[in-house]
Amino acid sequence: MILGCASHVGKSVSTAAVCRALYRRGYRVVPFKSQNMSLNSYVTKEGDEIGIAQAMQAYAACTEPTADMNPILLKPKGEQNSQIVLLGKPYKDVHIRDYYDETGFLLEEAVSAYRRLLEKFEHVIVEGAGGAAEINLYSRDIANIRLARKLKIPIVIVADIERGGVFAQLYGTYMLLPEDIKPLVSGFIINKFRGDKSLFDEGIMLIEEKTGIRVLGVIPYTNIILPSEDSLSLQDKKSSVSRIRIAVIRLERISNFTDFELLERFASVEYVRPGAPLSGYDCIIIPGTKNSVADLMILNESGTSNEIISAHDNGVPVIGICGGYQMLGKEIIDSGLEEGEGSVKGIGLLDVITRFLAYGKTTTQVERNANNVGPILSKMGAVKGYEIHMGETVREGGLEAFSGEGTASTDGLVFGTYMHGLFTNTGAVDALLSYLCLKKGIAYEMKTELQDQYPSDDISSSPGYEMIADHYEHHIDMDYLEKIVISGREMFG
Numbered sequence: 001m002i003l004g005c006a007s008h009v010g011k012s013v014s015t016a017a018v019c020r021a022l023y024r025r026g027y028r029v030v031p032f033k034s035q036n037m038s039l040n041s042y043v044t045k046e047g048d049e050i051g052i053a054q055a056m057q058a059y060a061a062c063t064e065p066t067a068d069m070n071p072i073l074l075k076p077k078g079e080q081n082s083q084i085v086l087l088g089k090p091y092k093d094v095h096i097r098d099y100y101d102e103t104g105f106l107l108e109e110a111v112s113a114y115r116r117l118l119e120k121f122e123h124v125i126v127e128g129a130g131g132a133a134e135i136n137l138y139s140r141d142i143a144n145i146r147l148a149r150k151l152k153i154p155i156v157i158v159a160d161i162e163r164g165g166v167f168a169q170l171y172g173t174y175m176l177l178p179e180d181i182k183p184l185v186s187g188f189i190i191n192k193f194r195g196d197k198s199l200f201d202e203g204i205m206l207i208e209e210k211t212g213i214r215v216l217g218v219i220p221y222t223n224i225i226l227p228s229e230d231s232l233s234l235q236d237k238k239s240s241v242s243r244i245r246i247a248v249i250r251l252e253r254i255s256n257f258t259d260f261e262l263l264e265r266f267a268s269v270e271y272v273r274p275g276a277p278l279s280g281y282d283c284i285i286i287p288g289t290k291n292s293v294a295d296l297m298i299l300n301e302s303g304t305s306n307e308i309i310s311a312h313d314n315g316v317p318v319i320g321i322c323g324g325y326q327m328l329g330k331e332i333i334d335s336g337l338e339e340g341e342g343s344v345k346g347i348g349l350l351d352v353i354t355r356f357l358a359y360g361k362t363t364t365q366v367e368r369n370a371n372n373v374g375p376i377l378s379k380m381g382a383v384k385g386y387e388i389h390m391g392e393t394v395r396e397g398g399l400e401a402f403s404g405e406g407t408a409s410t411d412g413l414v415f416g417t418y419m420h421g422l423f424t425n426t427g428a429v430d431a432l433l434s435y436l437c438l439k440k441g442i443a444y445e446m447k448t449e450l451q452d453q454y455p456s457d458d459i460s461s462s463p464g465y466e467m468i469a470d471h472y473e474h475h476i477d478m479d480y481l482e483k484i485v486i487s488g489r490e491m492f493g
Contacts, residue, residue, distance in 0.1 A: 001127075001128065001147075001148060001151065001153050001155045001156070001184075001488075002015050002018070002125065002126065002127050002156050002157075003128035003132035003144055003148075003155055003157050003158070003173075004130070004131060004132060004157070004158045004159075004160060005131055005132065005133070005157065005158070005159045005160070005169035005170065005172075006126060006130070006131045006169070007130050007131065007162070007175045007309075008160070009158050009159060009160035009169075009188075009191060009192075009207070009257065010158050010160060010191040010192065010219070011127050011128060011158055011267070011364070012056070012057065012350045013226060013468060014156075014158050014189060014472070015031050015057050015125050015127040016031070016056060016060035016143055016193070016226060016465065016468060017469050017471065017472040018062070018472065018485075019031055019057055019058075019060045019061035019125050020060040020061065020062075020448070020465045020466065020468065020469035020480065021383060021469045021472055021473055021478055022058075022123060022125075022297060022485065024063050024469060025482065027122050027123055027485075028063075028114065028120075028121045028122045028123070029061050029121060029123045029124070029125060029305075029488065030052055030058065030062075030063055030069060030117050030120075030121040030123075030124055030125070031057035031058055031069055031125050031126075031127065032060060032062055032068075032069055032070075032114055032117060032125065032126045032127070032149050033051065033053070033054055033069070033070050033126070033127045033128075033129065033143070033145040033291075034070075034071060034072060034107070034110035034113075034114070034126075034142055034143050034151065035071075035072040035073075035106070035110065035129060035142050036050075036051035036053070036070050036072070036074070036075065036129065036143075037052070037073075037074040037075075037076065037082070037129070037351050038051045038052070038073065038074075038075070039076065039084075039253070039254065039255035039257075039273075039288075039390055040052045040255065040256050040257065040258045041073060041075070041255070041256065041288055042054075042055035042065065042386065042405065043363045043364060043386035043387070043388055044064070044065045044066055044067065044088065044365075045064060046066065046067070046088070047088070047091075047363045047365075048066070048067035048087070048088020048089065048363065049067075049085050049361070049363050049388055049457070050066075050067060050069060050070035050073060050085075050088060050089050051067060051070045051073055051074060052256075052258055052438055053422070054069045054070040054127075054129075056067075056226060057125075057127070059305070059461075059462075059465065060465045060468075060469075061125075061435070062097065062123075062382060066303075067087045067088030067089075067113075068087070068113040068114075068116050068117050069117070070112060070115040071086065071087050071106075071109055071110045071112075071376065072084065072085070072086060072106050072142075073085035074099075076253070076254070076290060077093065077253065077291050077482045078288050080095055080096045080097075080324050080393075081094065081095055081096075081192070082096070083097065083290070083416065084099070084102070084106075085491075086106070086109065086215070087109065087359075087364045088363070090360070090361050091289055099241045099469045100140045101458075102139050102213065102329050102400045103142050104358070105146065106142060107142040107146055107150065107153050108244060108377060109140060110147065111147075111150050111151070113165060114126070114151065115149075115175060115481045118489075121212075122489065123485050123486075123489055125184075125399070126147070126151070126153070127142045128143055128147075128314055129143035129144060129361045130143070131173070132144050132145070132157060132173055132177065132206075133153075133172065133173040133177060133421070134174035135386075137175055137322065138167075138468045140180060142299065144256070145177075145178060145181060148181055148184060151179065152184065153183045153184065153488035154184055154185075154186040154187075154484045154487060155181070155184045155186060155483075156185075156187045156188070156216065156481070156484065157170065157173055157174065157185060157187075157188050157189070158188075158189045158190075158191055159173075159188065159189070159190050160191050160192050160194035161190050161191065161192055161193050161218075162191075162193075162199075162221065164395075165202070166190060167203070167206070167207065167288050169276045170188055170190075170207055170211065171207070171210055171211060174211050174213065175252070175442075178251070185213055185418055186213075186214075186487075187213065187214050187215070187216040187481065187484060188211075188213055188214070188215045188216065188479070189215075189216050189217060189219060189476060190204075190215060190217070190218045190219065191220045192219065192220075192221045193219060193220050193221060194204075194220070194221050194373050196326075197218050199281065200218060200386040204214075204218070204395065214480070214483055216476045216480060217475045217477055218474025218475060219471070219472065219475050219476065220471075220475060221491070222468075222471055224467045224468050224471060225265075225462070225463050226464045226465070226468060230302050230312050233451075238261075241258040242266065242267045243268075243440065243442055243448050244266075244267040244268060244283075244433060244436050244437060244440065244442075245268045245280060245282050245283075246267050246270070246280045246281065246282060246283045246284075246285060246436075247270055247272045247278055247281040247283070247284045247285070247302065248269060248270070248272065248285045248286075248287055249271075249272060249274065249285070249286050249287065249299070249308075249324070250258055250271040250272055250273045251272075251287060251289045251295040251298070252289075252294070252295055252298055252325075253289045253290040253291045253294065253295055253301075254271075254287055254288070254289055254324065255287070255288040255289055255290050255322075255323070256287065256288045256321075256322070256388070257287060258285070258419050259287060259321060259420055259421060259422065259423055259424065260285070260287070260423055260448060261424065262423055262424050262426070262429050263423050263429055263432075263433075266429065266433055267433060267436075268428070271368070271388065273315070273393065274298050274299055274300035274302035275303060275304060276304075277307065278304070278307040278308065278310075278311050279307075279311075280310065280315075281316065282319045282436045282439070282440065283316060283318075283319070283320070283377065283432065284308055284311055284314065284316060284318045284327075285315070285318075285319045285320075285324065285404055286318070286319070286320045286321070286323075286324030287309070287321050287322070287323070287324050287422060288321050288322035288323045288324060288326065288388075288389075289322075289323035289324070290323075291314065291414055292327060292332055292342055292354070292391065293332055293334050294322065295327070295334060295343055295345050296327045296346065296347075299327065300344070300345065305347045308347055308349070309347065309349065312349055312414060314412070315413070315439075316413075317376060317413045317432075317435075317436075318349060318413070318414045319414075319415060319416070319432075320388075320415075320416035320417070321416075321417060321418075321419070321420065321422065322388070322389050322417075322418050323389070323418060324391065325350075325406070325416030325417055325418060326346070326352075326354040326391060326393060326406075326415065327346055328346065328347050328348075328349050328350045328351055328352075328414065328416045328418075329345055329346040329347075329348070329350050329351075329352035329353055329354055329393065329407075329416075330345075330346050330348050330350075330351065330352065330396075331343050331344070331345060331346050331353050331354070331358065331399050332344050332346060332353075332354045332355075332391075333353065333354070333355045333361040333367045334356045335355070335356055335357050349395030349399045349409065349414045350398055350407045350408075350409065350414060350415075350416055350417070351395065352393050352396060352398070352407050353393070353396065354391045354392065354393045354394075355391060355394075356366060356390060356391045357392065360387075360390070361388065361389065361390050362387050362388070362389050362418070363386075363387065363388050363453050364386065364387050365384075365385075365386045366385055366386060366387060366405070366419060367382065367384050368382070368385075368402040368403045368404065368405060368419065369381065369383075369402065369403045370382075370401070370402055370428075370458070371399065371400055371401060371402060371403065371408070371432075373399050373400075373408045373410075373415070374408065374409075374412010374413055374415075374436050375412060375413075375433050376409050376413070376415075376431050376432055377401060377402075377408060377412050377415060377431070378431075378476075379427075379430070379431035379434070379435070380428045380431040381424055381427045383402070383417035383419070383425040383427060383428055384421065384425060385420050385421035385422050385424075385425070386419070386420050386421055387418045387419060387420065388395045388420060389418050393406045393407075393418075399412075400409065400415055401415040401416065401417055402464050405417060405418060405419070405421070406418070422455075429477060439476075455493045
């Protein structure tokens with residue numbers, strides 16, 4: 001079980017690295033996260049929705065993602081409400097206070113999923129959530145402490161030295177753990193080290209001396225690209241410096257912002273809050289959202305809808321993904337599933353109407369051909385992605401954007417689709433950026449070294465998995481970690 005001293009310390013990456021390293025050593029291994037809170041999700045081949053980080057980890061382990069790898073996914077909707085996705089399917093919407101009434105039942109569901117994985121695989125690498133030492137949550141924490149108490153398997157704790165205070169992180173986390181959990185702690189990993197590691201030898205000695213826990217290794221900071229691992233918040237994102245500027249509207253309830261990772265490698269992608277000016281951008285993208293109605297109301301009230309219309313009038317391409325596609329239409333009609341019964345005027349750049357009629361959700365992987373409409377879609381060719389959405393959108397005019405789905409304006413400079421992952425296809429990125437560069441009169445060439453690391457028609461084949469496993473093998477005692485993993489299987493029995 002890989003726990004962290006805090007969020008974003010490297011638990012997801014460490015889990016992926018360990019999965020690939022163990023796979024290369026001949027083990028059948030699989031990732032697991034009992035409860036994930038994220039609006040970045042993925043659809044399995046069976047049509048189940050899980051956190052995208054667990055999909056990435058599954059591919060690192062050279063296996064297909066399944067719902068058992070992330071049995072509980074919480075998708076925040078705003079106003080302290082979240083949708084519970086249980087074993088890949090929508091279960092219910094709950095207020096945070098009421099959620100804790102569900103944790104006993106959900107914990108048992110998670111443990112059952114873990115057992116099913118252990119019946120099929122030799123080893124399960126469990127990722128915790130947030131910080132392990134949230135002492136006020138111990139009675140209801142089903143991602144860390146209560147799960148550890150059920151599984152009774154070895155724990156490795158990851159700290160982020162780049163944040164500073166690594167001694168307090170590790171010592172404080174360890175000392176605050178419940179007394180029955182402390183004996184399970186079998187090692188520490190110190191992540192994101194910069195500089196000469198030998199200068200930290202005394203630090204390792206002091207940590208081991210004060211805790212009695214072995215430091216398995218110190219991982220140097222690396223820029224290895226792992227597709228869609230969900231370890232970055234929007235605040236942490238850094239875009240390429242480029243003359244091509246793309247605005248992604250930073251919706252209040254933005255989801256699947258991992259859709260734009262590949263674009264971020266080759267263009268200046270900026271996440272722009274509603275109400276901010278949109279002049280000067282070469283393209284505008286409205287992304288997915290957990291609540292299309294509420295976020296559309298914010299765009300209308302803030303003036304962003306009018307800004308988008310003005311940009312379109314000036315020849316700027318406008319693209320909507322999932323909820324963004326719904327917002328680009330004439331109207332969204334809600335039967336009480338989003339914000340109550342009623343309708344909200346859309347941005348109106350596409351001749352479509354969306355209705356929310358049922359609680360059910362469409363979740364499916366898709367492969368489609370972009371239709372010969374305008375200068376961007378006509379150059380995309382075949383693309384892959386996945387749909388995760390509520391609501392049904394009916395096209396009343398315009399043109400079909402992709403085979404069987406989506407809508408485009410007659411000139412193709414406005415289009416919408418339910419397809420998440422569109423811009424993880426290199427063909428789609430090439431089509432958009434080559435048009436934007438041509439229009440601006442600058443040369444465009446995809447950087448081949450980055451394309452080699454992120455070949456993404458999907459997230460299954462990235463060379464980054466091998467690279468991160470090599471990185472960990474070189475810097476931590478993987479032989480010792482392998483023994484810890486083997487002992488965990490024996491302990492759970």
